[in-house]
Amino acid sequence: MKEGAADPEIYEFNPYRNRPKITWPDGKTCAVWVAPNLEYYEIDPPLHPQRKAWAKPHPDVVGYAHRDHSNRVSHWRMAEVMSKYGFAGSVSLSVALCQHHPEVVADGVARGWEFFSHGIYNTRYCYDMDEAQERAIIEDSIKTVEEATGQKIRGWLAPALTHTPRTLDLIAEYGLDYTCDLYHDDQIQRVITKSGNLVSIPYSLEVNDHYGFFVYNMSPREYADTLIRQYERLASEGEASGTVMCIPLHAYLIGQPHRIGPFEEALRYIANDGRAWIARAGDIVDAYKGQIK
Template sequence: MSPLPAAPQLHDRFPYSAIVDRPPLRWPNGARVAVWVIPNIEHFLFDRPSSSIIQSTTGFVPDVLNYSWRDYGARVGIWRLMEVMERHGVKGTVALNSDVCEHYPRIIEGGQALGWEWMGHGTNNSTMINSQSEGEERELVTTVIETISGVTGTRPRGWLSPGLTESHRSLDVLAAAGIDYVANWVNDEQPYPMRVASGSMLSLPYSVELNDYTAFLEQGQSGEAFAQAIRDQFDVLYEDGLTTGRVMSICLHPFLIGHPHRSKHFDRALAHITSREDVWLATGSQIADWYRSSQPAG
Protein backbone atom coordinates (compact mmCIF):
# COMPACT_ATOMS: atom_id res chain seq x y z
CA MET A 1 0.00 0.00 0.00
CA SER A 2 1.46 3.36 -1.03
CA PRO A 3 1.66 6.01 1.70
CA LEU A 4 -0.89 8.79 1.74
CA PRO A 5 0.43 12.09 0.34
CA ALA A 6 1.60 14.52 2.99
CA ALA A 7 -0.78 17.34 3.84
CA PRO A 8 0.53 20.72 2.64
CA GLN A 9 1.81 23.00 5.37
CA LEU A 10 0.46 26.08 3.56
CA HIS A 11 -2.73 26.58 1.61
CA ASP A 12 -2.89 28.49 -1.66
CA ARG A 13 -6.53 29.56 -1.57
CA PHE A 14 -6.07 33.29 -0.92
CA PRO A 15 -3.30 35.79 -0.11
CA TYR A 16 -3.09 37.62 3.19
CA SER A 17 -5.13 40.86 3.20
CA ALA A 18 -5.28 43.39 6.04
CA ILE A 19 -8.73 44.94 6.22
CA VAL A 20 -7.20 48.38 6.84
CA ASP A 21 -5.42 48.24 3.45
CA ARG A 22 -8.50 47.44 1.34
CA PRO A 23 -10.54 49.96 -0.62
CA PRO A 24 -13.70 50.96 1.29
CA LEU A 25 -16.57 48.52 0.81
CA ARG A 26 -19.99 50.13 0.38
CA TRP A 27 -23.25 48.26 0.90
CA PRO A 28 -26.60 49.17 -0.74
CA ASN A 29 -28.12 52.49 0.34
CA GLY A 30 -25.09 53.34 2.43
CA ALA A 31 -25.62 50.52 4.94
CA ARG A 32 -22.78 50.10 7.40
CA VAL A 33 -23.42 46.44 8.21
CA ALA A 34 -24.82 43.56 6.16
CA VAL A 35 -26.48 41.17 8.61
CA TRP A 36 -27.18 37.60 7.57
CA VAL A 37 -28.74 35.01 9.85
CA ILE A 38 -27.90 31.34 9.24
CA PRO A 39 -30.21 28.73 10.79
CA ASN A 40 -28.54 25.31 10.63
CA ILE A 41 -31.39 22.89 9.91
CA GLU A 42 -30.08 19.39 10.30
CA HIS A 43 -30.82 15.67 10.37
CA PHE A 44 -28.90 13.27 12.61
CA LEU A 45 -28.47 9.54 12.20
CA PHE A 46 -29.88 7.45 15.05
CA ASP A 47 -26.95 5.05 15.45
CA ARG A 48 -24.12 7.39 16.45
CA PRO A 49 -23.30 10.26 18.81
CA SER A 50 -23.48 13.89 17.79
CA SER A 51 -24.17 17.27 19.39
CA SER A 52 -25.07 16.51 23.00
CA ILE A 53 -26.24 18.35 26.08
CA ILE A 54 -25.59 15.39 28.41
CA GLN A 55 -22.28 13.54 28.01
CA SER A 56 -23.03 10.52 30.22
CA THR A 57 -25.23 8.84 27.59
CA THR A 58 -23.23 9.56 24.41
CA GLY A 59 -21.80 6.02 24.40
CA PHE A 60 -25.26 4.43 24.33
CA VAL A 61 -26.76 3.11 21.08
CA PRO A 62 -29.31 4.49 20.75
CA ASP A 63 -28.66 7.65 22.74
CA VAL A 64 -32.33 8.53 23.09
CA LEU A 65 -31.74 11.41 25.47
CA ASN A 66 -29.50 13.45 23.19
CA TYR A 67 -31.11 12.34 19.93
CA SER A 68 -34.55 13.45 21.06
CA TRP A 69 -33.09 16.69 22.47
CA ARG A 70 -31.76 17.48 19.00
CA ASP A 71 -35.06 16.40 17.44
CA TYR A 72 -36.78 19.19 19.38
CA GLY A 73 -35.31 21.61 16.86
CA ALA A 74 -37.16 20.09 13.91
CA ARG A 75 -40.43 19.59 15.79
CA VAL A 76 -40.65 22.81 17.80
CA GLY A 77 -37.60 25.05 17.80
CA ILE A 78 -37.53 25.93 14.10
CA TRP A 79 -41.10 27.19 14.20
CA ARG A 80 -40.34 29.54 17.10
CA LEU A 81 -37.21 30.74 15.29
CA MET A 82 -39.18 31.40 12.11
CA GLU A 83 -41.72 33.44 14.07
CA VAL A 84 -39.06 35.55 15.77
CA MET A 85 -37.16 36.26 12.56
CA GLU A 86 -40.30 37.07 10.58
CA ARG A 87 -41.36 39.53 13.29
CA HIS A 88 -38.24 41.58 12.53
CA GLY A 89 -38.20 41.15 8.76
CA VAL A 90 -35.14 38.88 8.75
CA LYS A 91 -34.91 36.20 6.06
CA GLY A 92 -32.81 33.17 6.89
CA THR A 93 -30.05 31.71 4.74
CA VAL A 94 -30.43 28.09 5.80
CA ALA A 95 -27.50 25.72 6.06
CA LEU A 96 -29.57 22.71 5.03
CA ASN A 97 -28.80 19.03 5.36
CA SER A 98 -30.38 17.59 2.23
CA ASP A 99 -31.86 14.71 4.29
CA VAL A 100 -34.17 17.32 5.83
CA CYS A 101 -35.98 17.47 2.48
CA GLU A 102 -37.02 13.84 2.94
CA HIS A 103 -37.57 13.65 6.67
CA TYR A 104 -39.01 17.10 7.48
CA PRO A 105 -40.66 18.45 4.31
CA ARG A 106 -42.91 20.67 6.42
CA ILE A 107 -39.85 22.72 7.36
CA ILE A 108 -39.02 23.26 3.69
CA GLU A 109 -42.60 24.37 3.11
CA GLY A 110 -42.36 26.85 5.98
CA GLY A 111 -39.06 28.29 4.80
CA GLN A 112 -40.30 28.60 1.24
CA ALA A 113 -43.31 30.60 2.44
CA LEU A 114 -40.94 33.02 4.20
CA GLY A 115 -38.68 33.43 1.17
CA TRP A 116 -35.65 31.93 2.90
CA GLU A 117 -32.53 30.95 0.98
CA TRP A 118 -31.21 27.38 1.07
CA MET A 119 -27.51 26.56 0.96
CA GLY A 120 -25.91 23.13 1.06
CA HIS A 121 -24.87 21.67 4.42
CA GLY A 122 -24.03 18.08 3.54
CA THR A 123 -26.50 15.22 3.51
CA ASN A 124 -26.82 14.98 7.29
CA ASN A 125 -24.89 16.22 10.31
CA SER A 126 -23.52 12.79 11.12
CA THR A 127 -21.41 12.60 7.94
CA MET A 128 -18.32 14.83 7.83
CA ILE A 129 -16.47 15.87 4.67
CA ASN A 130 -12.79 15.64 5.54
CA SER A 131 -12.54 11.82 5.80
CA GLN A 132 -14.18 10.96 2.48
CA SER A 133 -12.56 9.78 -0.73
CA GLU A 134 -12.68 12.08 -3.73
CA GLY A 135 -15.43 10.02 -5.34
CA GLU A 136 -17.50 10.01 -2.16
CA GLU A 137 -17.11 13.75 -1.73
CA ARG A 138 -18.13 14.53 -5.30
CA GLU A 139 -21.15 12.23 -5.00
CA LEU A 140 -22.18 13.84 -1.71
CA VAL A 141 -22.00 17.36 -3.15
CA THR A 142 -23.98 16.32 -6.22
CA THR A 143 -26.61 14.60 -4.08
CA VAL A 144 -27.04 17.65 -1.86
CA ILE A 145 -27.37 20.07 -4.76
CA GLU A 146 -29.76 17.89 -6.74
CA THR A 147 -31.93 17.09 -3.72
CA ILE A 148 -32.30 20.71 -2.60
CA SER A 149 -32.86 21.88 -6.18
CA GLY A 150 -35.55 19.28 -6.77
CA VAL A 151 -37.49 20.08 -3.61
CA THR A 152 -37.15 23.88 -3.44
CA GLY A 153 -37.01 24.65 -7.16
CA THR A 154 -33.82 26.67 -6.67
CA ARG A 155 -30.27 25.46 -7.03
CA PRO A 156 -28.24 26.27 -3.89
CA ARG A 157 -25.42 28.72 -4.45
CA GLY A 158 -23.86 28.63 -0.98
CA TRP A 159 -22.29 25.92 1.14
CA LEU A 160 -21.50 25.36 4.81
CA SER A 161 -19.98 21.95 5.54
CA PRO A 162 -21.15 19.89 8.52
CA GLY A 163 -18.78 20.88 11.31
CA LEU A 164 -17.16 23.29 8.80
CA THR A 165 -15.13 20.31 7.59
CA GLU A 166 -13.25 20.30 4.29
CA SER A 167 -10.79 18.14 2.44
CA HIS A 168 -7.94 19.81 0.55
CA ARG A 169 -10.00 19.48 -2.65
CA SER A 170 -13.40 20.59 -1.29
CA LEU A 171 -13.38 24.13 -2.69
CA ASP A 172 -12.52 22.81 -6.16
CA VAL A 173 -15.25 20.17 -5.95
CA LEU A 174 -17.81 22.73 -4.82
CA ALA A 175 -16.88 25.28 -7.49
CA ALA A 176 -17.04 22.63 -10.22
CA ALA A 177 -20.54 21.75 -9.03
CA GLY A 178 -21.71 25.36 -9.30
CA ILE A 179 -21.42 26.50 -5.68
CA ASP A 180 -20.15 30.09 -5.69
CA TYR A 181 -19.80 30.97 -2.01
CA VAL A 182 -18.78 29.13 1.14
CA ALA A 183 -19.02 29.96 4.84
CA ASN A 184 -16.46 27.50 6.24
CA TRP A 185 -13.63 30.01 6.71
CA VAL A 186 -14.26 32.20 9.76
CA ASN A 187 -11.38 34.64 9.31
CA ASP A 188 -12.89 37.93 8.10
CA GLU A 189 -15.62 40.57 8.36
CA GLN A 190 -15.88 41.02 4.59
CA PRO A 191 -16.25 38.61 1.68
CA TYR A 192 -13.13 37.71 -0.25
CA PRO A 193 -12.32 35.65 -3.37
CA MET A 194 -10.78 32.21 -3.08
CA ARG A 195 -8.65 30.42 -5.65
CA VAL A 196 -10.29 27.36 -7.19
CA ALA A 197 -9.32 25.10 -10.09
CA SER A 198 -12.26 26.26 -12.21
CA GLY A 199 -15.09 28.73 -11.83
CA SER A 200 -15.11 31.19 -8.94
CA MET A 201 -15.62 31.11 -5.18
CA LEU A 202 -16.23 33.69 -2.46
CA SER A 203 -15.78 33.22 1.25
CA LEU A 204 -18.59 34.86 3.21
CA PRO A 205 -18.08 35.73 6.89
CA TYR A 206 -19.40 33.10 9.28
CA SER A 207 -18.74 32.88 13.01
CA VAL A 208 -17.87 30.22 15.54
CA GLU A 209 -18.12 32.86 18.28
CA LEU A 210 -21.46 34.47 17.47
CA ASN A 211 -22.84 30.97 17.25
CA ASP A 212 -25.34 29.44 19.64
CA TYR A 213 -23.55 26.07 19.54
CA THR A 214 -20.34 27.58 20.87
CA ALA A 215 -22.15 29.88 23.29
CA PHE A 216 -24.45 27.33 24.88
CA LEU A 217 -22.65 23.99 24.59
CA GLU A 218 -18.98 24.97 24.67
CA GLN A 219 -19.05 28.09 26.84
CA GLY A 220 -22.17 27.52 28.94
CA GLN A 221 -23.60 30.97 28.23
CA SER A 222 -27.16 31.89 29.10
CA GLY A 223 -29.63 33.05 26.47
CA GLU A 224 -29.34 36.54 27.90
CA ALA A 225 -25.55 36.55 27.64
CA PHE A 226 -25.65 35.32 24.04
CA ALA A 227 -28.13 38.05 23.11
CA GLN A 228 -25.88 40.64 24.73
CA ALA A 229 -22.96 39.33 22.68
CA ILE A 230 -25.06 39.79 19.54
CA ARG A 231 -25.82 43.39 20.52
CA ASP A 232 -22.19 44.10 21.39
CA GLN A 233 -20.97 42.61 18.11
CA PHE A 234 -23.45 44.66 16.14
CA ASP A 235 -22.66 47.92 17.92
CA VAL A 236 -18.93 47.68 17.22
CA LEU A 237 -19.42 46.59 13.59
CA TYR A 238 -21.90 49.42 13.13
CA GLU A 239 -19.28 51.95 14.20
CA ASP A 240 -16.54 50.27 12.14
CA GLY A 241 -18.89 50.20 9.16
CA LEU A 242 -18.81 53.97 8.93
CA THR A 243 -15.37 53.62 7.34
CA THR A 244 -15.83 50.39 5.36
CA GLY A 245 -18.77 47.99 5.22
CA ARG A 246 -18.80 44.93 7.45
CA VAL A 247 -20.68 41.62 7.50
CA MET A 248 -22.27 40.29 10.66
CA SER A 249 -23.29 36.65 10.75
CA ILE A 250 -25.58 35.17 13.39
CA CYS A 251 -25.27 31.38 13.40
CA LEU A 252 -28.09 29.37 14.96
CA HIS A 253 -29.40 25.87 15.61
CA PRO A 254 -33.14 25.42 16.26
CA PHE A 255 -32.54 22.76 18.92
CA LEU A 256 -30.63 25.43 20.89
CA ILE A 257 -31.94 28.93 20.17
CA GLY A 258 -35.49 27.60 19.69
CA HIS A 259 -36.06 26.96 23.39
CA PRO A 260 -38.30 29.61 25.00
CA HIS A 261 -35.76 30.69 27.61
CA ARG A 262 -33.30 31.54 24.85
CA SER A 263 -35.53 32.71 22.01
CA LYS A 264 -36.98 35.58 24.05
CA HIS A 265 -33.53 37.11 24.37
CA PHE A 266 -32.71 36.53 20.68
CA ASP A 267 -35.96 38.35 19.85
CA ARG A 268 -34.72 41.38 21.78
CA ALA A 269 -31.34 41.25 20.08
CA LEU A 270 -32.97 41.38 16.65
CA ALA A 271 -35.11 44.28 17.83
CA HIS A 272 -31.91 46.12 18.74
CA ILE A 273 -30.36 45.50 15.32
CA THR A 274 -33.44 46.43 13.31
CA SER A 275 -34.00 49.63 15.29
CA ARG A 276 -30.94 51.21 13.65
CA GLU A 277 -30.71 52.79 10.24
CA ASP A 278 -28.04 51.92 7.70
CA VAL A 279 -28.40 48.17 8.26
CA TRP A 280 -28.84 45.73 5.38
CA LEU A 281 -30.75 42.56 6.30
CA ALA A 282 -29.46 40.30 3.56
CA THR A 283 -29.19 36.71 2.42
CA GLY A 284 -25.95 35.02 1.49
CA SER A 285 -26.55 35.32 -2.24
CA GLN A 286 -27.45 39.00 -1.96
CA ILE A 287 -24.18 39.71 -0.14
CA ALA A 288 -22.18 37.68 -2.67
CA ASP A 289 -23.82 39.36 -5.66
CA TRP A 290 -23.37 42.89 -4.31
CA TYR A 291 -19.74 42.24 -3.38
CA ARG A 292 -18.93 40.90 -6.84
CA SER A 293 -20.69 43.80 -8.60
CA SER A 294 -18.93 46.40 -6.46
CA GLN A 295 -15.36 45.19 -6.91
CA PRO A 296 -13.06 46.57 -9.62
CA ALA A 297 -12.74 44.34 -12.68
CA GLY A 298 -9.66 42.16 -12.85
Protein backbone atom coordinates in the same frame (compact mmCIF):
# COMPACT_ATOMS: atom_id res chain seq x y z
CA MET B 1 -1.00 23.17 -1.23
CA LYS B 2 2.54 23.27 -2.57
CA GLU B 3 5.11 21.24 -0.68
CA GLY B 4 6.92 23.46 1.77
CA ALA B 5 4.58 26.41 1.24
CA ALA B 6 4.45 28.94 4.08
CA ASP B 7 0.64 28.89 4.19
CA PRO B 8 -2.11 26.63 2.80
CA GLU B 9 -2.82 28.97 -0.17
CA ILE B 10 -6.57 28.89 0.40
CA TYR B 11 -6.80 32.67 0.19
CA GLU B 12 -4.42 35.60 -0.17
CA PHE B 13 -3.25 37.58 2.82
CA ASN B 14 -5.21 40.82 2.77
CA PRO B 15 -4.72 43.18 5.75
CA TYR B 16 -7.92 44.74 7.08
CA ARG B 17 -6.89 48.35 6.50
CA ASN B 18 -6.56 49.95 3.04
CA ARG B 19 -8.73 47.44 1.20
CA PRO B 20 -10.98 48.61 -1.65
CA LYS B 21 -14.06 50.25 -0.19
CA ILE B 22 -17.21 48.13 -0.04
CA THR B 23 -20.60 49.84 0.06
CA TRP B 24 -23.96 48.33 0.91
CA PRO B 25 -27.37 49.49 -0.35
CA ASP B 26 -28.92 52.67 1.05
CA GLY B 27 -25.75 53.65 2.88
CA LYS B 28 -25.96 50.74 5.34
CA THR B 29 -22.67 49.89 7.01
CA CYS B 30 -23.09 46.25 8.09
CA ALA B 31 -24.71 43.45 6.09
CA VAL B 32 -26.44 41.14 8.58
CA TRP B 33 -27.52 37.64 7.66
CA VAL B 34 -29.02 34.90 9.80
CA ALA B 35 -28.00 31.30 9.16
CA PRO B 36 -30.44 28.81 10.70
CA ASN B 37 -28.95 25.33 10.66
CA LEU B 38 -31.85 23.06 9.68
CA GLU B 39 -30.30 19.71 10.41
CA TYR B 40 -31.06 16.04 10.58
CA TYR B 41 -29.19 13.76 12.96
CA GLU B 42 -29.41 9.99 12.68
CA ILE B 43 -30.20 8.19 15.92
CA ASP B 44 -27.85 5.32 15.04
CA PRO B 45 -25.43 6.53 12.31
CA PRO B 46 -22.63 4.41 10.87
CA LEU B 47 -19.44 4.59 12.90
CA HIS B 48 -16.60 6.79 11.68
CA PRO B 49 -13.07 5.90 12.81
CA GLN B 50 -12.06 9.52 13.43
CA ARG B 51 -15.09 10.92 15.20
CA LYS B 52 -18.05 9.76 17.25
CA ALA B 53 -21.43 11.07 16.18
CA TRP B 54 -22.75 10.81 19.73
CA ALA B 55 -20.99 10.86 23.07
CA LYS B 56 -23.10 7.94 24.27
CA PRO B 57 -23.24 4.48 22.68
CA HIS B 58 -25.67 4.25 19.76
CA PRO B 59 -28.57 4.54 19.53
CA ASP B 60 -28.43 7.81 21.47
CA VAL B 61 -32.09 8.47 22.13
CA VAL B 62 -31.42 11.51 24.32
CA GLY B 63 -29.09 13.23 21.84
CA TYR B 64 -31.37 12.55 18.91
CA ALA B 65 -34.53 13.65 20.68
CA HIS B 66 -32.93 16.85 22.00
CA ARG B 67 -32.02 17.89 18.47
CA ASP B 68 -35.37 16.77 17.10
CA HIS B 69 -36.93 19.58 19.14
CA SER B 70 -35.73 21.80 16.27
CA ASN B 71 -37.94 20.18 13.68
CA ARG B 72 -40.97 19.61 15.91
CA VAL B 73 -41.19 22.84 17.92
CA SER B 74 -38.35 25.33 18.06
CA HIS B 75 -37.93 25.94 14.32
CA TRP B 76 -41.35 27.54 14.26
CA ARG B 77 -40.63 29.66 17.31
CA MET B 78 -37.29 30.86 15.91
CA ALA B 79 -38.66 31.46 12.40
CA GLU B 80 -41.61 33.50 13.62
CA VAL B 81 -39.31 35.84 15.56
CA MET B 82 -37.03 36.22 12.54
CA SER B 83 -39.95 37.03 10.24
CA LYS B 84 -41.36 39.53 12.75
CA TYR B 85 -38.24 41.69 12.37
CA GLY B 86 -37.62 41.15 8.66
CA PHE B 87 -34.80 38.59 8.81
CA ALA B 88 -35.02 36.11 5.92
CA GLY B 89 -32.89 33.07 6.72
CA SER B 90 -30.05 31.67 4.65
CA VAL B 91 -30.35 28.05 5.59
CA SER B 92 -27.49 25.70 6.29
CA LEU B 93 -29.44 22.59 5.33
CA SER B 94 -28.87 18.93 6.03
CA VAL B 95 -30.45 18.04 2.71
CA ALA B 96 -31.88 14.75 4.04
CA LEU B 97 -34.36 16.95 5.88
CA CYS B 98 -36.10 17.43 2.53
CA GLN B 99 -37.19 13.79 2.76
CA HIS B 100 -37.46 13.35 6.53
CA HIS B 101 -39.34 16.54 7.44
CA PRO B 102 -40.35 18.36 4.25
CA GLU B 103 -42.75 20.55 6.23
CA VAL B 104 -39.80 22.37 7.83
CA VAL B 105 -38.17 23.03 4.45
CA ALA B 106 -41.50 24.15 2.97
CA ASP B 107 -41.92 26.65 5.80
CA GLY B 108 -38.53 28.18 4.96
CA VAL B 109 -39.47 28.40 1.29
CA ALA B 110 -42.74 30.14 2.15
CA ARG B 111 -40.80 32.70 4.20
CA GLY B 112 -38.50 33.52 1.27
CA TRP B 113 -35.45 31.86 2.79
CA GLU B 114 -32.36 30.89 0.81
CA PHE B 115 -30.94 27.35 1.06
CA PHE B 116 -27.36 26.11 0.85
CA SER B 117 -25.89 22.72 1.65
CA HIS B 118 -24.67 21.50 5.01
CA GLY B 119 -24.17 17.99 3.65
CA ILE B 120 -26.70 15.16 3.72
CA TYR B 121 -26.76 14.30 7.43
CA ASN B 122 -25.00 16.10 10.26
CA THR B 123 -23.90 12.69 11.53
CA ARG B 124 -21.87 11.86 8.38
CA TYR B 125 -18.32 13.22 8.15
CA CYS B 126 -16.13 14.03 5.16
CA TYR B 127 -12.84 12.94 6.72
CA ASP B 128 -11.16 10.32 4.50
CA MET B 129 -13.76 10.52 1.74
CA ASP B 130 -12.45 9.84 -1.74
CA GLU B 131 -13.27 12.20 -4.60
CA ALA B 132 -16.16 10.12 -5.92
CA GLN B 133 -17.85 10.10 -2.51
CA GLU B 134 -17.45 13.83 -2.10
CA ARG B 135 -18.77 14.52 -5.59
CA ALA B 136 -21.79 12.36 -4.81
CA ILE B 137 -22.63 14.52 -1.76
CA ILE B 138 -22.37 17.72 -3.78
CA GLU B 139 -24.46 16.34 -6.65
CA ASP B 140 -27.06 14.97 -4.24
CA SER B 141 -27.24 18.35 -2.51
CA ILE B 142 -27.77 20.24 -5.76
CA LYS B 143 -30.45 17.85 -7.01
CA THR B 144 -32.34 17.38 -3.75
CA VAL B 145 -32.52 21.05 -2.79
CA GLU B 146 -33.61 22.09 -6.28
CA GLU B 147 -36.39 19.51 -6.27
CA ALA B 148 -37.58 20.55 -2.80
CA THR B 149 -37.24 24.33 -3.04
CA GLY B 150 -36.84 25.31 -6.69
CA GLN B 151 -33.47 26.86 -5.80
CA LYS B 152 -30.05 25.90 -7.09
CA ILE B 153 -27.72 26.02 -4.13
CA ARG B 154 -24.97 28.63 -4.24
CA GLY B 155 -23.26 28.02 -0.91
CA TRP B 156 -21.64 25.35 1.22
CA LEU B 157 -21.04 24.67 4.89
CA ALA B 158 -19.37 21.30 5.27
CA PRO B 159 -21.33 18.69 7.27
CA ALA B 160 -20.32 19.01 10.92
CA LEU B 161 -17.56 21.34 9.62
CA THR B 162 -15.60 18.42 8.14
CA HIS B 163 -13.61 18.68 4.92
CA THR B 164 -11.13 17.10 2.58
CA PRO B 165 -8.25 18.96 0.89
CA ARG B 166 -10.33 19.10 -2.31
CA THR B 167 -13.64 20.42 -0.90
CA LEU B 168 -13.27 24.06 -1.94
CA ASP B 169 -12.07 23.16 -5.43
CA LEU B 170 -14.99 20.77 -5.93
CA ILE B 171 -17.75 23.12 -4.84
CA ALA B 172 -16.30 25.82 -7.09
CA GLU B 173 -16.17 23.36 -9.99
CA TYR B 174 -19.87 22.61 -9.50
CA GLY B 175 -20.69 26.30 -9.77
CA LEU B 176 -21.25 27.18 -6.12
CA ASP B 177 -20.02 30.69 -5.46
CA TYR B 178 -19.74 31.06 -1.68
CA THR B 179 -18.41 29.04 1.22
CA CYS B 180 -19.14 29.50 4.92
CA ASP B 181 -16.26 27.26 5.98
CA LEU B 182 -13.62 29.95 6.50
CA TYR B 183 -13.85 31.99 9.68
CA HIS B 184 -10.93 34.27 8.91
CA ASP B 185 -12.48 37.65 8.14
CA ASP B 186 -15.28 40.17 8.75
CA GLN B 187 -15.67 40.97 5.05
CA ILE B 188 -16.23 38.80 1.99
CA GLN B 189 -12.94 37.55 0.56
CA ARG B 190 -11.82 35.68 -2.54
CA VAL B 191 -10.92 32.01 -2.24
CA ILE B 192 -8.16 30.43 -4.32
CA THR B 193 -9.58 27.50 -6.31
CA LYS B 194 -8.67 25.68 -9.51
CA SER B 195 -11.81 26.96 -11.26
CA GLY B 196 -14.93 28.98 -10.60
CA ASN B 197 -15.41 32.25 -8.74
CA LEU B 198 -15.64 31.24 -5.08
CA VAL B 199 -15.72 33.69 -2.20
CA SER B 200 -15.93 33.23 1.54
CA ILE B 201 -18.79 34.98 3.28
CA PRO B 202 -18.23 35.62 6.98
CA TYR B 203 -19.87 32.90 9.05
CA SER B 204 -19.12 32.83 12.77
CA LEU B 205 -18.05 30.46 15.47
CA GLU B 206 -17.73 33.27 18.03
CA VAL B 207 -21.42 34.27 17.92
CA ASN B 208 -22.75 30.88 16.87
CA ASP B 209 -25.38 29.84 19.40
CA HIS B 210 -23.77 26.39 19.64
CA TYR B 211 -20.53 27.95 20.84
CA GLY B 212 -22.36 30.50 22.95
CA PHE B 213 -24.32 27.94 24.94
CA PHE B 214 -22.19 24.76 24.73
CA VAL B 215 -18.63 26.15 24.68
CA TYR B 216 -18.77 29.58 26.36
CA ASN B 217 -21.61 28.61 28.74
CA MET B 218 -23.46 31.88 28.18
CA SER B 219 -26.85 32.64 29.62
CA PRO B 220 -29.54 33.65 27.10
CA ARG B 221 -29.12 37.28 28.16
CA GLU B 222 -25.32 37.12 27.77
CA TYR B 223 -25.68 35.63 24.30
CA ALA B 224 -28.12 38.35 23.20
CA ASP B 225 -25.77 41.01 24.56
CA THR B 226 -22.90 39.41 22.64
CA LEU B 227 -24.88 39.70 19.40
CA ILE B 228 -25.51 43.38 20.03
CA ARG B 229 -21.87 44.09 20.88
CA GLN B 230 -20.75 42.20 17.75
CA TYR B 231 -23.16 44.20 15.63
CA GLU B 232 -22.25 47.56 17.18
CA ARG B 233 -18.55 47.14 16.44
CA LEU B 234 -19.06 45.89 12.90
CA ALA B 235 -21.60 48.61 12.07
CA SER B 236 -19.18 51.25 13.34
CA GLU B 237 -16.19 49.87 11.40
CA GLY B 238 -18.41 49.47 8.35
CA GLU B 239 -18.59 53.24 7.98
CA ALA B 240 -15.14 52.98 6.36
CA SER B 241 -15.93 49.84 4.32
CA GLY B 242 -18.95 47.58 4.58
CA THR B 243 -18.69 44.67 7.01
CA VAL B 244 -20.65 41.43 7.33
CA MET B 245 -22.19 39.91 10.45
CA CYS B 246 -23.54 36.37 10.48
CA ILE B 247 -25.79 34.99 13.21
CA PRO B 248 -25.59 31.17 13.01
CA LEU B 249 -28.43 29.44 14.82
CA HIS B 250 -29.65 26.01 15.83
CA ALA B 251 -33.35 26.06 16.63
CA TYR B 252 -33.13 23.40 19.36
CA LEU B 253 -30.91 25.88 21.22
CA ILE B 254 -32.11 29.41 20.44
CA GLY B 255 -35.74 28.34 20.06
CA GLN B 256 -36.09 27.03 23.59
CA PRO B 257 -38.72 28.95 25.59
CA HIS B 258 -36.20 30.38 28.06
CA ARG B 259 -33.84 31.65 25.31
CA ILE B 260 -36.10 33.06 22.63
CA GLY B 261 -37.03 36.27 24.49
CA PRO B 262 -33.52 37.77 24.77
CA PHE B 263 -32.79 36.68 21.20
CA GLU B 264 -35.89 38.51 20.00
CA GLU B 265 -34.67 41.64 21.79
CA ALA B 266 -31.32 41.41 19.97
CA LEU B 267 -33.03 41.11 16.57
CA ARG B 268 -35.28 44.05 17.41
CA TYR B 269 -32.23 46.13 18.33
CA ILE B 270 -30.42 45.36 15.08
CA ALA B 271 -33.51 45.85 12.93
CA ASN B 272 -34.28 49.24 14.50
CA ASP B 273 -30.72 50.59 14.54
CA GLY B 274 -30.72 51.89 10.96
CA ARG B 275 -27.21 50.80 9.93
CA ALA B 276 -27.97 47.14 9.19
CA TRP B 277 -28.60 45.83 5.69
CA ILE B 278 -30.65 42.75 6.58
CA ALA B 279 -30.12 40.38 3.67
CA ARG B 280 -29.63 36.82 2.55
CA ALA B 281 -26.18 35.38 1.94
CA GLY B 282 -26.55 35.31 -1.83
CA ASP B 283 -27.68 38.94 -1.94
CA ILE B 284 -24.59 39.98 0.01
CA VAL B 285 -22.31 37.98 -2.27
CA ASP B 286 -23.93 39.55 -5.35
CA ALA B 287 -23.48 43.07 -3.96
CA TYR B 288 -19.82 42.36 -3.22
CA LYS B 289 -19.11 40.86 -6.63
CA GLY B 290 -20.85 43.77 -8.31
CA GLN B 291 -18.24 46.19 -7.02
CA ILE B 292 -15.04 44.21 -6.26
CA LYS B 293 -13.60 42.61 -9.39
